[in-house]
Amino acid sequence: MERFGRSIWGVLLLGLLLLGQATGHAQPPAAPVVSRCVLDGMVDSGSSAYLVDCVRRAQEAGHQALLVRLDTPGGELESTRAIVRAFLGAHLPVLVWVGPSGARAGSAGVFITLASHLAAMAPGTNIGAAHPVSGLTGQDPEESGGKEMARKIENDAVAFIEAIARQRGRNAEWAINAVRQSESVPAEKALALHVIEHVAPTQEAFLEWANGRTVTVADTPVTLRTANAQVVELAPSVSQRALHMLAQPAVVYLLFLLAGLCLAVELTHPGLFAPGILGGVCLVLALLASSALPVHAGAIVLLLLGVALLVAELFVTSGLLGAAGTVLLVLGGVFLVDRFDPGWFLDHPLRISLGTVLPTALFVAGAAVFLAFRAAEARRRPQLAGDVGLVGEVGQVLGAVSPSGGEVFVHGERWAAVSSTPIPLGARVVVRRVEGLTLFVDEVKP
Structure with missing residues (x-):
């Protein structure tokens, strides 16, 4: 009996040792990774290519989410559509934060913000004014393009923004007013109208708030793990940065x-x-x-x-x-x-x-x-180069000059020369005219 009891205690002790060893070697769960990119300035083909590429890179890396810091006055519609398509078709949660304070999500920026899975704004920011304007004058399309063209542009924009808002479960009525009435609201009112989900002073605060929330990604519920996340910056390529700067x-x-x-x-x-x-x-x-x-x-x-x-x-x-x-x-x-x-x-x-x-x-x-x-x-000015530039120059005789020929040094060069009267060696001469490579000279009397 005593031997049996010792065996039981031995088994229990061995089990505790193994459990302690397993616990000691257990690795802590890895911190979640969130990709981050920045849309700062006008929406153009360069910034559009950058954001679409960010979605692809974040998906391929298997990151928890993509965080986009946004501050834009708007931009090109086709570039905006490309970004919206990438956000709506993303296979990871896309989070948009309009910030820092003083930033805006204007015009085309409204479409991009509404296309995100979760959106937040910093205090002191605003969103809206998505009515199309004439590129140069800022006029309403009806004033510069005619009523029919204005109605066509406006209806297309309304249908586009309404479809985005309804797919993301946001306030479609306000989105329509942002296009038709150029309505713009600050962060706190945007939250009350259910245009965004949160007001966060920093990106870190937004990620902490988003932790544990569930969003639908590609028809599948996904619970976010963004608390204390490691943020990986996704920089634009040289061509994307250059095109954005040049635009x-x-x-x-x-x-x-x-x-x-x-x-x-x-x-x-x-x-x-x-x-x-x-x-x-x-x-x-x-x-x-x-x-x-x-x-x-x-x-x-x-x-x-x-x-x-x-x-x-x-x-x-x-x-x-x-x-x-x-x-x-x-x-x-x-x-x-x-x-x-x-x-x-x-x-x-x-x-x-x-x-x-x-x-x-x-x-x-x-x-x-x-x-x-x-x-x-x-x-x-008188010509100082070429044949004409030699006329009037003074030189020195290197070989006696006569009507049959001779040699002079003029303007740093040796020239063949002729003169109507003989000129002795070493005398100073002045050039009267030039014919080909021959100078016609006269002696300079002392």
């Missing part, structure tokens, strides 16, 4: 202007190569950037014609060509962005300010006028 009206204007000037310099001074290469690069960048903006082709013609007139001013020096070129540069800058493009949703007009156009045009015109006057002065 600015002022940048496109300057690129077209610089391209025109560099190509004009290359055409008027063949063989320099550097201006031609720089002009070609600027032209390619300008065309690439204009593909992401509603650029008016006629404005580009005005810009290039203005540059051509300024270049012509360098040769004519009339003043009229320079003035006309300056006017065309200003007009090209003002009308560079298409006056009415229904594919853009912005809460402010998309245009190049006169504060950019006027100083730039005046600077270019001033530089052209300066170069024109310098060229005119150069043309009035």
Whole structure:
């Protein structure tokens, strides 16, 4: 009996040791990982490609969710649709936080925010004003495009935003008013209207609040684990970043202007190569950037014609060509962005300010006028190069000069020379005329 009791105690002791060993080797659960990307500025083809790529990268990495920090005045409708399609078809939860304080989800930003699984805003932010406007003037489409076009654009936008809101279970009535009435609300009111789910001062606070909540992803309920999550930054590629930076009206204007000037310099001074290469690069960048903006082709013609007139001013020096070129540069800058493009949703007009156009045009015109006057002065001066430049130069006889020939040293070079009267070795001579490679000289009397 005693031996049996010892056996039981031995088994129990062995079990406790094994349990303690297993407990000691147990690994703590890994911290959840959340991808993060930033939409800052206008929605264009560059930022659209970036956000769509972020969804793909986060899915492939198997991360818990994708967090998007958003601050945008709006942008291109087709780029917005691409982002919305990526959010609605995502196989992981997409969380949008409008922040920090002072940020906005304007126009196209409303569509993107509503397409997320969970949305939050920082205090001091606002969302709304999704009514389409004319790209250049900021006018209602009815004023610049006609009633039928305005109704078509508005109804399409209403159907689009209503479908997004209903799919995500948000306030579809407010979403419709954001398009039809340009309604815009601050964060607290957006929460009360069920436009968003939370007001969070920071991204970390949003992730803590989202922890444990269930969202539907691809028709499957998913419970979020975002507390104390490790946030992995997803940076845009070089091409995406470059396209987003270039997609600015002022940048496109300057690129077209610089391209025109560099190509004009290359055409008027063949063989320099550097201006031609720089002009070609600027032209390619300008065309690439204009593909992401509603650029008016006629404005580009005005810009290039203005540059051509300024270049012509360098040769004519009339003043009229320079003035006309300056006017065309200003007009090209003002009308560079298409006056009415229904594919853009912005809460402010998309245009190049006169504060950019006027100083730039005046600077270019001033530089052209300066170069024109310098060229005119150069043309009035006596020619110092070539055959004509040798006339009047003084040299020294290296070999006795006579009507039958001789040799002189003029302007740092040895020349064949002739003279109507014999000139001795070492005498000083002056060049009277040049015929081919022979100088006609006279002796300089002491």
